[in-house]
Amino acid sequence: MADNVWILGITMTKFGKHADKDIVDLASAAAMGALADGGVTMREMGIMAAGNLMGPGGVGQQIQKQVGQTGIPVYNVSNACATGATALRTVIMAIKAGECDMGIAVGVEKLAGAGLLGGGGQAKRDGKVWEAKGRYGAVAPTDGRIGTDTMPGTFAQIGMEYGHKYGGADFELFARISEKNHAHSTLNPLAAYSKRFTLEEIMGDMMIAYPNTRPMCSANCDGAAAAVLVSETKLRTLSLEQQRRAVKVAASVLTTDPWEEACQILPNVNTLTRNAAKQAYEAAGVGPDDLDLVELHDCFATAELVHYDNLMLCPEGGAVDFFNSGAPWRDGTTPVNVSGGLQSKGHPISATGIANVWEVCHHLRGEAGDRQIEGAKVGLAHVIGLGSACGIHVLEKSAA
Amino acid sequence: MDDWRSSITTVRVVTDTATPTGAQVPLVDYLVLGAHPHLEANRCMSCGARFFDRRNACASCFGTEFERVAIATEGTVRAFTIVTFAAPGVPVPFVSAVIDCDGTSVRGNLVNVEPDPSKVTLHMPVRLTTYSMGIDDNGTEAVAFGFEPT
Numbered sequence: 001m002a003d004n005v006w007i008l009g010i011t012m013t014k015f016g017k018h019a020d021k022d023i024v025d026l027a028s029a030a031a032m033g034a035l036a037d038g039g040v041t042m043r044e045m046g047i048m049a050a051g052n053l054m055g056p057g058g059v060g061q062q063i064q065k066q067v068g069q070t071g072i073p074v075y076n077v078s079n080a081c082a083t084g085a086t087a088l089r090t091v092i093m094a095i096k097a098g099e100c101d102m103g104i105a106v107g108v109e110k111l112a113g114a115g116l117l118g119g120g121g122q123a124k125r126d127g128k129v130w131e132a133k134g135r136y137g138a139v140a141p142t143d144g145r146i147g148t149d150t151m152p153g154t155f156a157q158i159g160m161e162y163g164h165k166y167g168g169a170d171f172e173l174f175a176r177i178s179e180k181n182h183a184h185s186t187l188n189p190l191a192a193y194s195k196r197f198t199l200e201e202i203m204g205d206m207m208i209a210y211p212n213t214r215p216m217c218s219a220n221c222d223g224a225a226a227a228v229l230v231s232e233t234k235l236r237t238l239s240l241e242q243q244r245r246a247v248k249v250a251a252s253v254l255t256t257d258p259w260e261e262a263c264q265i266l267p268n269v270n271t272l273t274r275n276a277a278k279q280a281y282e283a284a285g286v287g288p289d290d291l292d293l294v295e296l297h298d299c300f301a302t303a304e305l306v307h308y309d310n311l312m313l314c315p316e317g318g319a320v321d322f323f324n325s326g327a328p329w330r331d332g333t334t335p336v337n338v339s340g341g342l343q344s345k346g347h348p349i350s351a352t353g354i355a356n357v358w359e360v361c362h363h364l365r366g367e368a369g370d371r372q373i374e375g376a377k378v379g380l381a382h383v384i385g386l387g388s389a390c391g392i393h394v395l396e397k398s399a400a
Numbered sequence: 401m402d403d404w405r406s407s408i409t410t411v412r413v414v415t416d417t418a419t420p421t422g423a424q425v426p427l428v429d430y431l432v433l434g435a436h437p438h439l440e441a442n443r444c445m446s447c448g449a450r451f452f453d454r455r456n457a458c459a460s461c462f463g464t465e466f467e468r469v470a471i472a473t474e475g476t477v478r479a480f481t482i483v484t485f486a487a488p489g490v491p492v493p494f495v496s497a498v499i500d501c502d503g504t505s506v507r508g509n510l511v512n513v514e515p516d517p518s519k520v521t522l523h524m525p526v527r528l529t530t531y532s533m534g535i536d537d538n539g540t541e542a543v544a545f546g547f548e549p550t
């Protein structure tokens with residue numbers, strides 16, 4: 001039986017605009033923060049996994065040059081919006097495999113001002129002659145002619161498809177989900193935006209892709225997060241204070257999307273999330289009812305709705321009723337995105353899959369201050385990247 | 401990933417100097433033109449999975465033999481969005497939709513309908529239609545497809 005793995009130290013930078021810092025600065029701040037939080041140094045680390053999507057590559061070695069070059073293996077990972085979760089899981093697997101007893105995962109992104117993601121994507125053409133290119137033999141860019149390639153549009157359709165299947169999901173419902181997350185963000189000092197919006201303000205804002213208006217879309221921003229992981233055997237040799245603050249990784253799961261009809265034209269974010277959730281609950285020996293808080297991947301308000309269902313926080317088809325019951329508000333039965341979620345906290349892609357774990361750990365340790373979910377013992381962090389990849393981590397408070 | 405803005409261009413087709421030759425090319429190779437325009441898919445001969453692009457092996461069953469099959473030209477809207485903010489060069493607003501064409505899901509724009517949430521509905525019946533994208537220097541016309549309400 002492989003050893004359990006625990007989070008010994010974890011941190012995130014403030015999300016937002018960091019004009020005076022590059023990705024290495026941000027990642028180094030997060031890495032040094034996580035090491036200090038865990039009461040250890042780079043000397044104890046046996047592995048580093050580093051996630052970054054938009055930078056030049058090889059960010060792990062660049063981070064080492066700023067925080068400590070000890071010769072340990074670095075895994076530079078890239079897995080869309082699941083990159084941070086993948087970095088975390090890479091370190092967890094190395095510890096489970098017995099290759100080392102401590103390691104560090106880092107995720108970093110600079111996205112402030114990046115604008116619309118996912119649109120366009122065809123090579124530049126100079127000629128005035130129609131010429132077929134690519135796997136579809138396209139003679140012109142297809143974005144905007146054969147549907148949309150943009151993220152807001154893709155996830156809008158994903159939410160609308162849920163409404164098509166089960167009913168009850170309209171523009172106002174999606175806007176109210178966003179209202180909840182923005183309300184939650186007012187308690188999070190590390191969020192990129194922590195302003196409360198009225199429902200009218202959300203619905204009246206600039207429409208990006210119906211039914212997602214601007215505040216219903218995740219905020220592009222800069223940020224980093226890092227975690228130090230430790231084997232249970234090693235943890236038991238550390239101080240009582242370190243053991244008390246450590247958070248158990250009860251499940252660490254990564255899935256991709258199995259083939260289904262339609263997945264070639266609209267990514268199916270549901271099946272791989274449901275598959276990951278099933279595996280995670282089984283590994284952790286907990287069910288959705290046991291969760292004291294959930295940080296799920298609300299890259300758009302339309303996405304949050306479908307993941308209530310995919311994570312089985314409600315009966316199948318019951319996501320609209322689940323939201324309308326008040327359950328996912330911070331005083332509800334299953335608080336969802338008490339950090340403010342990606343719509344207000346921000347979404348520096350590769351940092352997201354560690355920052356959501358930090359949020360859950362913050363509550364399990366009883367250190368979340370004004371936004372503390374009282375008595376939180378078990379939480380779940382979920383990310384999904386199109387392509388697709390889904391990462392889920394279930395975290396448990398230390399009994400010590 | 402490159403900055404998304406650098407990868408966007410729009411084909412500038414000079415229509416006033418070119419002479420139409422009557423030749424046509426489809427926007428994508430799975431659009432079949434002619435008297436009865438329709439879409440074609442590569443269907444896996446082992447499991448029946450349908451793909452609009454060429455595949456090295458079937459994503460569903462790993463089979464390697466495919467045949468071309470025609471896709472129904474009528475269907476219903478299963479999901480849509482009205483895109484009002486897109487990459488430069490992409491005209492907005494437009495309606496992007498997922499259409500269930502008799503069991504094969506197709507992606508396309510809804511055309512000949514106002515891009516307004518009160519005019520586009522889920523379950524709406526639609527049919528394939530084609531339109532000209534312009535004529536190039538050789539006199540060749542490119543033809544695109546969309547779906548219009550029936």
Ligand SMILES: [Zn+2]
Nearest residue numbers: 444447458461
């Ligand atoms: Zn097959």
